[in-house]
Amino acid sequence: MAYSGMAGAPGLVGMSTPATSTTTRQVKLDKESELRIEVGMEIPLRLRLLTGTAEIFGTELPPEIWLSFPPRHKFAVFTWYGATIEMDGITETDYTADETPMVSYVNVHAVLEGRRNHAKASSSTDPDSSQGPRVIVVGPTDSGKSTLSKMLLSWAAKQGWKPTFVDLDIGQGSITIPGCIAATPIEMPIDPVEGIPLEMPLVYFFGHTTPSLNVDLYKVLVKELSQILERQFAGNAESRAAGMVINTMGWIEGVGYELLLHAIDTLNANVVLVLGQEKLCSMLKDVLKNKPNVDVVKLQKSGGVVSRNTKFRQKTRSYRIREYFYGLANDLSPHSNIANFSDLFVYKIGGGPQAPRSALPIGAEPAADPTRLVLVNINRDLLHLVLAVSFAKEPDQIISSNVAGFIYITDIDIQRKKITYLAPSAGELPSRFLIVGSLTWLET
Numbered sequence: 001m002a003y004s005g006m007a008g009a010p011g012l013v014g015m016s017t018p019a020t021s022t023t024t025r026q027v028k029l030d031k032e033s034e035l036r037i038e039v040g041m042e043i044p045l046r047l048r049l050l051t052g053t054a055e056i057f058g059t060e061l062p063p064e065i066w067l068s069f070p071p072r073h074k075f076a077v078f079t080w081y082g083a084t085i086e087m088d089g090i091t092e093t094d095y096t097a098d099e100t101p102m103v104s105y106v107n108v109h110a111v112l113e114g115r116r117n118h119a120k121a122s123s124s125t126d127p128d129s130s131q132g133p134r135v136i137v138v139g140p141t142d143s144g145k146s147t148l149s150k151m152l153l154s155w156a157a158k159q160g161w162k163p164t165f166v167d168l169d170i171g172q173g174s175i176t177i178p179g180c181i182a183a184t185p186i187e188m189p190i191d192p193v194e195g196i197p198l199e200m201p202l203v204y205f206f207g208h209t210t211p212s213l214n215v216d217l218y219k220v221l222v223k224e225l226s227q228i229l230e231r232q233f234a235g236n237a238e239s240r241a242a243g244m245v246i247n248t249m250g251w252i253e254g255v256g257y258e259l260l261l262h263a264i265d266t267l268n269a270n271v272v273l274v275l276g277q278e279k280l281c282s283m284l285k286d287v288l289k290n291k292p293n294v295d296v297v298k299l300q301k302s303g304g305v306v307s308r309n310t311k312f313r314q315k316t317r318s319y320r321i322r323e324y325f326y327g328l329a330n331d332l333s334p335h336s337n338i339a340n341f342s343d344l345f346v347y348k349i350g351g352g353p354q355a356p357r358s359a360l361p362i363g364a365e366p367a368a369d370p371t372r373l374v375l376v377n378i379n380r381d382l383l384h385l386v387l388a389v390s391f392a393k394e395p396d397q398i399i400s401s402n403v404a405g406f407i408y409i410t411d412i413d414i415q416r417k418k419i420t421y422l423a424p425s426a427g428e429l430p431s432r433f434l435i436v437g438s439l440t441w442l443e444t
């Protein structure tokens with residue numbers, strides 16, 4: 001695992017001292033308690049495990065090694081048997097808590113583990129039982145869904161499984177930039193600083209950060225993703241037995257609820273973990289009662305989960321895009337490239353009328369087709385938008401294709417018909433077909 005090393009940690013000399021500590025200090029944790037930390041807004045926090053054992057969201061801390069957590073990071077160091085932690089730097093808040101839902105979470109992990117073992121043992125004799133658990137984590141915003149997903153994945157990976165992480169959260173997803181749904185196998189416990197490794201995730205670009213802008217397209221993309229995953233599972237008994245953990249959005253009312261049911265159905269989830277909401281749990285139990293193979297389990301929300309307001313969420317999205325191009329520690333060097341208008345084809349999905357008015361019965365209004373491909377005229381409206389580079393070979397494959405990566409439009413020269421864009425690497429783009437939505441970014 002790529003832990004950030006201790007070298008080059010920020011000096012604290014001459015800094016003002018907020019109410020919380022700025023000096024090196026130790027915290028002793030009793031068994032089954034956790035240290036909850038919100039790193040300050042400007043400067044990273046260094047932290048290391050001095051004695052005992054402890055984990056961050058399911059990933060064990062290496063003894064004695066300093067880890068550097070970026071500004072605004074919110075996390076907890078939990079210990080099952082007791083530990084001493086040393087911190088160096090500024091925190092916005094830090095406190096210890098001995099009431100956590102961790103025992104119930106690890107009990108869920110134990111049940112999933114049993115199902116994985118059963119699936120593995122059945123794979124040669126009974127293909128129908130060879131599917132490991134497909135867990136979907138649902139709940140309102142800020143109920144700890146992403147965190148629980150990470151814990152379940154890291155605990156499974158620690159025991160040698162390679163479960164598939166599916167992130168359907170287009171607002172605050174953890175696999176790639178916002179506006180996408182994605183899946184990736186988790187082969188090692190998730191690095192508490194760097195997050196999910198980005199080796200070849202399967203990514204579909206929705207292009208907006210709320211599904212309400214094109215609900216049908218969102219459903220189509222979830223279906224496309226699920227079909228590819230089914231194909232992968234069919235050819236790989238190991239990942240089939242390890243199963244999936246699916247993270248969802250916090251939108252659980254109305255259309256949001258409908259999308260949850262759609263995801264449960266499309267991805268064939270058989271364990272639904274409901275965090276922090278009785279009403280949602282009872283609605284799901286009721287609607288899924290005819291599916292005896294689907295378990296709906298209510299779990300307590302952790303008191304440590306931090307609520308994030310709209311502004312914070314927008315900022316987080318912007319940092320995620322920045323991280324894509326420049327790396328978490330500014331360790332990547334994106335390239336500024338120039339292309340002719342004629343070199344690239346930019347499509348948006350949805351919007352255009354389905355049929356001309358003349359082709360409709362008298363009085364009928366043309367409805368917008370949510371999955372219609374519309375070729376976009378290149379003009380300055382594209383400035384500061386983030387576009388996806390499709391793997392499609394032909395335009396009609398764009399919706400069903402996953403994406404290779406993203407570019408950011410930094411200039412449009414109408415007179416010379418040139419586009420300047422930032423890309424993760426130099427050289428030609430893997431495809432000339434680009435997808436545009438409403439995902440903007442202001443590079444600062």
Ligand SMILES: Nc1ncnc2c1ncn2[C@@H]1O[C@H](COP(=O)(O)OP(=O)(O)OP(=O)(O)O)[C@@H](O)[C@H]1O
Pocket residue numbers: 036037073074075076139140141142143144145146147148169172248249250302303304305306307
């Ligand atoms: N026990 C804890 N102690 C401290 N911070 C925590 C704890 N659990 C979760 N957090 C932090 O709280 C924030 C919200 O948690 P999380 O992202 O898991 O919620 P979510 O339900 O997935 O949110 P969303 O609805 O936006 O997707 C995150 O920054 C997470 O790191």
